[in-house]
Amino acid sequence: MRLPLKLGNKLHGTGHILTWSLQNLFYTCFRSVTKMANTTVTSVNYPFVVSKYTTAFDFEVIDLPYIVKTMDDLTPWILALCLVYIASIFALQHWMKDRAAYDLRKPLIIWNFGLALFSVVGALRQFPEVFGIVFDKGVYACGCLP
Structure with missing residues (x-):
């Protein structure tokens, strides 16, 4: 059953190929990407960067505006790599x-053990915060709250 989808103030008919849930997912993702694209690094407040509960290791200290700009510049590459990954599957x-x-069996046991170890270390690191x-x-x- 296909349901009508409301995009903004317009109601689209039921003859679409995608179901309502997929259309809603695409619309929500597009809206989020558009909102992120309209947000500049200087317009975002980062109160969570400094913590009074834990001390950052040297490798954890980052230049946040540089990271955000780099990720923004690499977005086309990331999307292309995702498409290549899906095609390779x-x-x-x-x-x-x-x-x-x-x-x-053995590689998956090793993988799951490593993933569990990583999760435990991450949980221990985040617990004080x-x-x-x-x-x-x-x-x-x-x-x-941010």
């Missing part, structure tokens, strides 16, 4: 269709 599926499956904000300002401030 389908190409490799087609290539492996008539081949024997690989035994990936979250703990401090929750007890100073409350749960709402921890997740909803």
Whole structure:
């Protein structure tokens, strides 16, 4: 069943190829990208850059305006690499269709162990910050305030 989609003040008909949920997803993403494109680095306040609960290591200190500008400059490359990645998934599926499956049990165990270790280290690193904000300002401030 296809539902009508409301874009702004206009109501589009039900004859679209995409379902309402996909159209809504694309519209939401486009709106977010447009909002980000209209936001300059100097117009954004970064109160979360300095923390009173944890000390940043040398490799964690970044030049935020430079990073934002670099990511903005690399956006076409990122999108192109995403398309190549998606195409390679389908190409490799087609290539492996008539081949024997690989035994990936050991590499996947190693991958999952590494991912779990990374998650534990990340959680330990973030715990003092979250703990401090929750007890100073409350749960709402921890997740909803910048």
